[in-house]
Amino acid sequence: MQRNKMSYKVSQFLMFAGPAGLLFVGTVIIPFLYGLYLTFTSWDGISRTKPFVGFENYASTFADTAYWQAIGRTLIYSIFSVILINIVAFALAYLVTSGVKGQNFFRAGFFIPNLIGGIVLGYVWKFVFNRAFVAVAESLGQRNAASLLSTTNGAMFCLILVSVWQYAGYMMLIYVAGFMSVSESLKEAAMIDGCTPAQAMQNVTIPLMRSSFVQCIFLSITRCFMVYDVNLSLTKGEPFNSSVMAAMHVFNQAFTYKNYGTGQAEALILFVICAIVGVTQVYIGKKGEVAA
Amino acid sequence: MSDSERALRKKKISHFFMLLLLVILFFLFISPFLLVVINVFKTKADITSNPLGLIGKHGFTTKNFPEAMRKMDFFKVFGNSLIITVCATILTIIFSAMAGFVMVRNKWVACNALFSLMIASMVIPFQVLMVPLVSVYGGMFGVLNHRLTLILLHVGFSVSMATFMFHGAIHTNIPLELEEAAYIDGCTRWQTFWKIVFPLLTPTIATVAIIDAMAFWNDYLLPSLVLQKKDLYTIPIATQSFYGTYSTDIGLVMAALLLAMLPILVLYIFLQKFIVKGVTSGAVKG
Numbered sequence: 319m320q321r322n323k324m325s326y327k328v329s330q331f332l333m334f335a336g337p338a339g340l341l342f343v344g345t346v347i348i349p350f351l352y353g354l355y356l357t358f359t360s361w362d363g364i365s366r367t368k369p370f371v372g373f374e375n376y377a378s379t380f381a382d383t384a385y386w387q388a389i390g391r392t393l394i395y396s397i398f399s400v401i402l403i404n405i406v407a408f409a410l411a412y413l414v415t416s417g418v419k420g421q422n423f424f425r426a427g428f429f430i431p432n433l434i435g436g437i438v439l440g441y442v443w444k445f446v447f448n449r450a451f452v453a454v455a456e457s458l459g460q461r462n463a464a465s466l467l468s469t470t471n472g473a474m475f476c477l478i479l480v481s482v483w484q485y486a487g488y489m490m491l492i493y494v495a496g497f498m499s500v501s502e503s504l505k506e507a508a509m510i511d512g513c514t515p516a517q518a519m520q521n522v523t524i525p526l527m528r529s530s531f532v533q534c535i536f537l538s539i540t541r542c543f544m545v546y547d548v549n550l551s552l553t554k555g556e557p558f559n560s561s562v563m564a565a566m567h568v569f570n571q572a573f574t575y576k577n578y579g580t581g582q583a584e585a586l587i588l589f590v591i592c593a594i595v596g597v598t599q600v601y602i603g604k605k606g607e608v609a610a
Numbered sequence: 611m612s613d614s615e616r617a618l619r620k621k622k623i624s625h626f627f628m629l630l631l632l633v634i635l636f637f638l639f640i641s642p643f644l645l646v647v648i649n650v651f652k653t654k655a656d657i658t659s660n661p662l663g664l665i666g667k668h669g670f671t672t673k674n675f676p677e678a679m680r681k682m683d684f685f686k687v688f689g690n691s692l693i694i695t696v697c698a699t700i701l702t703i704i705f706s707a708m709a710g711f712v713m714v715r716n717k718w719v720a721c722n723a724l725f726s727l728m729i730a731s732m733v734i735p736f737q738v739l740m741v742p743l744v745s746v747y748g749g750m751f752g753v754l755n756h757r758l759t760l761i762l763l764h765v766g767f768s769v770s771m772a773t774f775m776f777h778g779a780i781h782t783n784i785p786l787e788l789e790e791a792a793y794i795d796g797c798t799r800w801q802t803f804w805k806i807v808f809p810l811l812t813p814t815i816a817t818v819a820i821i822d823a824m825a826f827w828n829d830y831l832l833p834s835l836v837l838q839k840k841d842l843y844t845i846p847i848a849t850q851s852f853y854g855t856y857s858t859d860i861g862l863v864m865a866a867l868l869l870a871m872l873p874i875l876v877l878y879i880f881l882q883k884f885i886v887k888g889v890t891s892g893a894v895k896g
Contacts, residue, residue: 326717330712330799332710336768337705338709341705342724342727343770345762349743350738350739352745352746353739353742356742361715367631412637414632418628418632420629427640428639429638429885429889430643431639434874435829435845435870437827441849442643442867445645445661447800450662453660453662456876478742488889491886500654504672540735544737546737546830550705550830565737569737572740573744582742586738595734
């Protein structure tokens with residue numbers, strides 16, 4: 319039979335999976351492996367030679383206090399953002415599934431920030447913080463009010479606020495799908511058994527929506543950890559580099575200071591930290607899942 | 611008053627308060643956009659003196675738009691974004707549907723290996739790949755600053771997720787008997803795929819198209835590394851470079867930001883249902 323010939327298999331595979339496979343290997347697999355190699359060299363981005371330096375880049379990564387400060391800052395930012403994103407998203411999802419008029423309109427409305435790229439959103443909010451907030455503060459009688467973005471804690475607060483605003487609508491849609499998957503009859507049964515609506519929510523709906531929580535928390539952790547666009551346009555790392563998040567530090571290390579080897583090593587370590595946090599969260603979350 | 615009437619009344623009251631809360635939250639959510647819209651029609655001096663006022667002292671002006679459009683080279687930038695997004699989305703759909711098809715229908719070693727590699731790679735963030743990408747495609751091959759390079763890189767990054775979604779769709783929704791009937795009637799595999807399988811994948815095609823087109827349209831980091839010539843800029847890069855040059859001319863900035871947001875907001879008005887559905891189903895599967 320023609321179908322079992324090796325050459326037939328190869329040609330079929332190349333015909334159908336060839337283009338996708340080639341592009342995928344070219345953009346993801348080769349750069350990933352080459353990136354591993356780059357961490358053992360000190361390349362400045364221009365010269366043709368890439369001198370081999372062994373583990374020096376990893377040593378300088380561990381010695382780079384600015385990098386670990388950026389990681390610590392990213393952790394603080396991520397903890398606050400992830401918690402707030404999920405609280406806001408869950409509350410919004412509850413409101414837009416409660417059967418009030420126009421709930422589809424509101425669902426679509428809260429999703430709007432996700433349509434627009436982080437760069438543009440960052441500049442829009444920069445205007446809001448620098449001009450509108452200041453104008454409000456001045457109208458309340460504060461003289462020469464300074465922008466929140468000009469202080470260290472203020473800049474952090476702004477980043478968290480914008481991230482919550484940006485992602486809450488998206489996570490809301492996932493929670494909405496979760497709410498819809500819990501059948502009315504289960505809730506009614508709980509109410510007949512004497513639950514108050516709050517108890518039914520706590521003991522029936524929320525445990526059954528556990529997979530939505532796991533998914534939303536995972537998505538928000540990975541997005542917050544790798545934040546770059548909004549960071550660049552909203553604060554640009556200012557004031558005095560106090561709002562430089564990990565991804566921005568990696569970018570600057572590689573492309574601004576031309577330490578490609580160290581930058582790549584730092585990127586790799588950031589990825590490992592993010593992956594460990596994400597996977598642990600999913601593992602813990604999945605363990606307690608229940609089915610109706 | 612009977613019990614059921616009382617319960618109904620209670621429900622109505624609680625619905626009223628929820629609606630009120632939603633309306634307030636909705637306005638808070640879109641207030642940054644509203645502020646941009648208000649200030650776009652004011653002069654620079656009016657924005658500085660009162661960014662919250664509806665109409666400034668110097669009255670209503672539409673001058674910001676043409677000037678921002680000219681300085682940003684809006685039509686060119688918009689065209690660039692459109693070409694790149696459309697081409698990359700179409701190629702992603704075609705290539706990953708084909709790959710998903712061959713992977714579902716054959717248990718060959720190469721299929722399984724590529725599929726597992728694709729799934730595993732989905733956790734790798736772009737930041738880990740950006741330095742080697744620039745080093746390989748800029749340093750070794752010197753192919754940066756071409757639209758085609760960016761399109762192919764976009765496709766390469768999104769193809770694993772898309773293949774995964776097509777794989778699932780073909781596996782669960784396309785009956786094998788249908789294809790077998792086509793083979794008996796004399797179709798080759800290639801014809802069977804295009805005439806029978808691909809048309810049945812329309813819902814998944816729509817989902818992938820929406821997710822990827824939005825990601826390509828809004829992406830900043832990859833295009834900013836690949837395209838460094840001004841006449842190749844996409845909307846996010848052009849916005850960033852515009853802000854860098856004219857940040858003090860706040861009226862122009864407002865116009866530029868609104869121009870950058872307008873295309874996708876207009877599209878959202880018409881395709882709102884599809885976009886919300888596409889994004890949710892993509893997230894739930896992913």
